[in-house]
Amino acid sequence: MPKKLRLGVLGGSGDSLIGILHRVASQINDNYEIVAAVFTPDFERNKAFASEIDMPLDRVYSDFDTFVVEEMGLPENERVQVCAILTPNYLHYPMALKLLENGFHVICEKPMTTTLQEAKELQTAHKNAGTVFALTHTYTGYPMVRQMREMIKAGVLGKIHKVDAVYYQGWINTIIHDKEKRASVWRLDPEKAGVSSCMGDIGVHAFNMLEYTTGLKVKSILSDFNYLYNDNPMDIDGTVLVRMGDHVKGVIRASQVATGEENGLAISIYGEKGAFKWQQEDPNFLYLLSDTEPTKIYKPGHAYNSAFSLDGTKLPAGHPEGIFDAMANIYKGAAKAIRNQEYNDGEFPTMLDGVRGMDFIEATVASHKGGNVWVDLENQ
Amino acid sequence: MPKKLRLGVLGGSGDSLIGILHRVASQINDNYEIVAAVFTPDFERNKAFASEIDMPLDRVYSDFDTFVVEEMGLPENERVQVCAILTPNYLHYPMALKLLENGFHVICEKPMTTTLQEAKELQTAHKNAGTVFALTHTYTGYPMVRQMREMIKAGVLGKIHKVDAVYYQGWINTIIHDKEKRASVWRLDPEKAGVSSCMGDIGVHAFNMLEYTTGLKVKSILSDFNYLYNDNPMDIDGTVLVRMGDHVKGVIRASQVATGEENGLAISIYGEKGAFKWQQEDPNFLYLLSDTEPTKIYKPGHAYNSAFSLDGTKLPAGHPEGIFDAMANIYKGAAKAIRNQEYNDGEFPTMLDGVRGMDFIEATVASHKGGNVWVDLENQ
Amino acid sequence: MPKKLRLGVLGGSGDSLIGILHRVASQINDNYEIVAAVFTPDFERNKAFASEIDMPLDRVYSDFDTFVVEEMGLPENERVQVCAILTPNYLHYPMALKLLENGFHVICEKPMTTTLQEAKELQTAHKNAGTVFALTHTYTGYPMVRQMREMIKAGVLGKIHKVDAVYYQGWINTIIHDKEKRASVWRLDPEKAGVSSCMGDIGVHAFNMLEYTTGLKVKSILSDFNYLYNDNPMDIDGTVLVRMGDHVKGVIRASQVATGEENGLAISIYGEKGAFKWQQEDPNFLYLLSDTEPTKIYKPGHAYNSAFSLDGTKLPAGHPEGIFDAMANIYKGAAKAIRNQEYNDGEFPTMLDGVRGMDFIEATVASHKGGNVWVDLENQ
Amino acid sequence: MPKKLRLGVLGGSGDSLIGILHRVASQINDNYEIVAAVFTPDFERNKAFASEIDMPLDRVYSDFDTFVVEEMGLPENERVQVCAILTPNYLHYPMALKLLENGFHVICEKPMTTTLQEAKELQTAHKNAGTVFALTHTYTGYPMVRQMREMIKAGVLGKIHKVDAVYYQGWINTIIHDKEKRASVWRLDPEKAGVSSCMGDIGVHAFNMLEYTTGLKVKSILSDFNYLYNDNPMDIDGTVLVRMGDHVKGVIRASQVATGEENGLAISIYGEKGAFKWQQEDPNFLYLLSDTEPTKIYKPGHAYNSAFSLDGTKLPAGHPEGIFDAMANIYKGAAKAIRNQEYNDGEFPTMLDGVRGMDFIEATVASHKGGNVWVDLENQ
DSSP states (O other): OOOOEEEEEESOOTTOHHHHHHHHHHHHTTOEEEEEEEOOSSHHHHHHHHHHTTOOGGGBOSSHHHHHHHHHTSOTTTSOOEEEEOSOGGGHHHHHHHHHHTTOEEEEOSSOOSSHHHHHHHHHHHHHHOOOEEEOOGGGGSHHHHHHHHHHHTTTTOSEEEEEEEEEOOTTHHHHTSHHHHHHOGGGOHHHHOSOSHIIIIIHHHHHHHHHHHOOOOOEEEEEEOOSSTTOOSOOEEEEEEEEETTEEEEEEEESOSTTOOSEEEEEEEESSOEEEEETTSTTOEEEEOSSSOEEEEOTTOTTSOHHHHHTOOSOTTSOOOHHHHHHHHHHHHHHHHTTOOOOTTSSOOHHHHHHHHHHHHHHHHHHHTTSOOEEOOOO | OOOOEEEEEESOOTTOHHHHHHHHHHHHTTOEEEEEEEOOSSHHHHHHHHHHTTOOGGGBOSSHHHHHHHHHTSOTTTSOOEEEEOSOGGGHHHHHHHHHHTTOEEEEOSSOOSSHHHHHHHHHHHHHHOOOEEEOOGGGGSHHHHHHHHHHHTTTTOSEEEEEEEEEOOTTHHHHTSHHHHHHOGGGOHHHHOSOSHIIIIIHHHHHHHHHHHOOOOOEEEEEEOOSSTTOOSOOEEEEEEEEETTEEEEEEEESOSTTOOSEEEEEEEESSOEEEEETTSTTOEEEEOSSSOEEEEOTTOTTSOHHHHHTOOSOTTSOOOHHHHHHHHHHHHHHHHTTOOOOTTSSOOHHHHHHHHHHHHHHHHHHHTTSOOEEOOOO | OOOOEEEEEESOOTTOHHHHHHHHHHHHTTOEEEEEEEOOSSHHHHHHHHHHTTOOGGGBOSSHHHHHHHHHTSOTTTSOOEEEEOSOGGGHHHHHHHHHHTTOEEEEOSSOOSSHHHHHHHHHHHHHHOOOEEEOOGGGGSHHHHHHHHHHHTTTTOSEEEEEEEEEOOTTHHHHTSHHHHHHOGGGOHHHHOSOSHIIIIIHHHHHHHHHHHOOOOOEEEEEEOOSSTTOOSOOEEEEEEEEETTEEEEEEEESOOTTOOSEEEEEEEESSOEEEEETTSTTOEEEEOSSSOEEEEOTTOTTSOHHHHHTOOSOTTSOOOHHHHHHHHHHHHHHHHTTOOOOTTSSOOHHHHHHHHHHHHHHHHHHHTTSOOEEOOOO | OOOOEEEEEESOOTTOHHHHHHHHHHHHTTOEEEEEEEOOSSHHHHHHHHHHTTOOGGGBOSSHHHHHHHHHTSOTTTSOOEEEEOSOGGGHHHHHHHHHHTTOEEEEOSSOOSSHHHHHHHHHHHHHHOOOEEEOOGGGGSHHHHHHHHHHHTTTTOSEEEEEEEEEOOTTHHHHTSHHHHHHOGGGOHHHHOSOSHIIIIIHHHHHHHHHHHOOOOOEEEEEEOOSSTTOOSOOEEEEEEEEETTEEEEEEEESOOTTOOSEEEEEEEESSOEEEEETTSTTOEEEEOSSSOEEEEOTTOTTSOHHHHHTOOSOTTSOOOHHHHHHHHHHHHHHHHTTOOOOTTSSOOHHHHHHHHHHHHHHHHHHHTTSOOEEOOOO
């Protein structure tokens, strides 16, 4: 096993939940050491936070440009190898682009960019760079999601004919009914948050899970959004009809006003021979349904699971691992790729997932605004 | 308490599950006695079945017309008061019509008719008759569904903004992939089964539950069906976008090829102040969600339930009652109405539910065939 | 199929939950007709109740002795064939004895008697009578309990080595902490309720389920009760260590002060090759555990179930049947026996179950009062 | 916030699950850096593992004695401050003793020692040392366990009268039935594993959870073990009657042959006013039962939780954290104590928990071997 990879972190300072998620996940499997960072644009807070987590201050930089210049000035065997981009969405694109152009590996939060156009430009840059690009669709890192993907690939469900994904949250319900509150939240300001709230933030996860688990691609979609108030310009709820093939249909439901729901991502995949059901809030239970046999409950850590699934479990069955462990599995996969080790297809979401995600988000907006019409996704 | 009501039964002989469901339900609360019947058109089997359930044979008739003629010939205090129609769908309309015209009360299986046109004609006949007409949307009889309705009416959820209903079954999956099998099933033959399979048989239940629990009406729908095979003329799976108001949106999902699903009816209703979730296969658990408080689990038989809900529970909390008891509650409500006793609004589904159900079914077919366009439901 | 059996009912008038449970259950499968009764000792209320449920009054008797005399005076083909005893516990023994001595079949509520001595005398009377005696341990009537029994008999679990049964209720918690309340409840008065409250009322169900599902007998027990207050003479909570063989051990937990529990009967049976878990409040889910394979969920109505289990299900999978249906299955089994039809071993609990139950109850009291010592059960 | 604490690790090399649990947990909240270690007695493997996790080799020692000598020779501001003891059980005592005598803080796996006598000697040494000693009863670190403790302390349940804890595993079932296999497992060899298998390894967790959540102490116990085979000298299954007060009774069930169970720790606490139920395999759901109100489901991360519970949650509600996070909370609490920061009572298990645990283990063995008699625990 080589030395730990030198990780640079962009964004994710003290008060950031995404910060702790990545920081912990990067450390769980002893693969990464954080050696450089711009946690926040405020240089004083940046340094203060670095002290707090006991990081040496000499590579805590004042801003992203300095980060790149200084790191490029270091000898290759000291220089940051891989950067985690945890900043607000609109910074993903310029940062990732520059990092790829300078030969860094990149681990990027989703949504990958703010437009499909940016996503495709990044895709070109990535092809030129030849480095590793991992998108943190965290939920693909759960062992039972991986088990589902492996079993579907092995034909356990037969031909798939129906898919159903949902991602329901309720937190915007506490904001949306108050005119002033809803005016003050940046996520509901298209200038700051981009083209979509609900689909961009969570619907895209559900979309990604459908493609990740089935190995199929969404061909076209028709969406209907609910804005709740006429002066709210951002989707906060929507249903999306999806087609993944001539007779493979389904639906994606997403909401940020599903009152009382916490982080309710769930998927069901139905095939000729069986079906899988899984939900994120109980991630260690995977249900295999059949028309003729008892439902089976698959759990992590058992020898009956695939090697890929087992690779993502650290403890014996019955010791619940959670979302930090799922994210750690994505970091683990990226580390293998960076080290040119063998890894499973699907061990971390890729540039292509990012491009397709942006295509999906833009398509749902276009469909709704076009009067709930079918919109095709690009064929890549 | 007056004497038991004299019940006539049409359809539902030996091998019929709907037969035993109604027969048991009618007896559970000591309200009905089966005194006359045409269980099946085969007169010999008809009499044999009557013997089997130990019914006197003198009022077991050879056919429906004889039934009406003979019963009308009896003195009013011996004559059947109320008839249960359990026949194949296409007979619901002519039987109900004739019964209403002759002054009988009617308890009718759903779908009420095979077309909206028939439904509206029946509605007119019913207005003229002035008797009781109950439609057996069984699931409205569950105590916790009634509790949900009562609490929504009392404002516990605040203004509703999102609805989500699903009815997933898998049984047609065992038939549909075999060309010969699918040709031989009458439910997949539009000549015999009418305009729709999935929406007509189960989607309409989900639709009814949304209107029953919220007190709102579906204004318009957009549907997309999956036929799975080009030579299958009947919907066996579909997703329906629904609008119940300017900013009240939602979705109905229904499938008969959701592999491994049994009788998966479930609904979620989201409002400003809270949300309800309930599923038919665990009917004694009603979940009340909140953004700020712990989820609460309501169960039947507790003093905290409404009087209407408690009226539908026979045993103390923890003694699970099931679908026979739900149907029995509908029979109980109908009995109250027939006896001119006071009863709750919602104690049994009515003619209006039947008309609206047929409207919904036809609208989903029109929407899909029209290219997934919005179709309005009639405003009644 | 012969005519309905002529059923006499003793006890269970209007306000009695046990009354409605038996009355409904007796009617569910078209096997019984109630033709005679003493619902309550108050003759006026007795007749009023009979009217309420629309029963002819000519065979509604003033008291049990009259019931027997009058019925014995009827021709055999009119006379009651089988009697349901639903009275307070202390009347079970004298009524059952007299009924058996007069050649009636008996369906009796549990506990069968108030002492083991009575139980053994009844056992002798039953042997002499040669009629059918069914004890209504209702929970053995659930299809998935029957499935468990069948699969254990077929060796699915291998040699059993551990058993665990629990029956937790909370209702006495609302009474016990108030000195006056607890003095006023007859169930807490040994004069009226007999030797035990918690073990006699519910612990014995858990005991019965262990023997029913495993086919093994409890050899000896050691119990510890909790009375909560020094002036409360009746067990309201207790834990019982059980031995069913040299290396087959387990535990029965029962409580009436398990705050907030409703009717929490559950059993787990562990064997060399697998384990079963089942709980009464979710009776349609049976879990088969394995050390090496995914847990399987068995549900009623599927073709993979045994014929015996399927015989107790009336509707397809996914249509939840409940406790009325479980009791109806016991009535159905008793009807088969009375008619000398073939029936499964275990289709209804028997005299032997009653004797063993009384032995268990007395043993738990003896063990606790003897200082938590081991007490053997009789070997029959 | 001060610098990271300098952590030394004893035991827990590559193939050790307890190793990864502690290593990850120590890093999750940025409180610890591993600076010195003896991961395994094999010096070469020790160094190889240190390399694997990218630790500098200069403070990877050949054995424990060298560890202590060398570290004591370092200046205080470089020296290890706190040691994690992850070795086989029999080494806990001598290592902890020496560490305390040399002024180190200690984080120790359970069981704390192999005998009560050792435990009490350690307790004395700890008093003299005045350093922090934390015992890793991991399950007390779950946010919902902490919430339960806080709400019980606040009187939400009223006076407690009944406790019920279970810890069922099945893994020894795959070994015990094969004579050779069972002879070859060190955990079943009293020479190597000490006085108890089942109670020592898992029963003690259940015991600890009862005391942790209720704030009460177990006064006396009566136990019955199951060895399954006459030539197996170690308890692999047992039931323990417990008394926590005059009228506060309950039961602890533990098994390693509960076939198919994974890591089934669960507790129920019943009081006058309510009850709590929690299970380790679904650790983010805490149920509050009531006799008169709907059951409430508490989940981590909500503002309705206590500050202590919230301190143990890193992400918003609905993002499942697991066992690594629970252990991390214990490490976090220990860090506060080491740094003389304010911390909650119960933030980490203490020396007293260790002493009481050993007392419990020895008492259960004494009770069983003495013929299932009551044995008192010491009053401390």
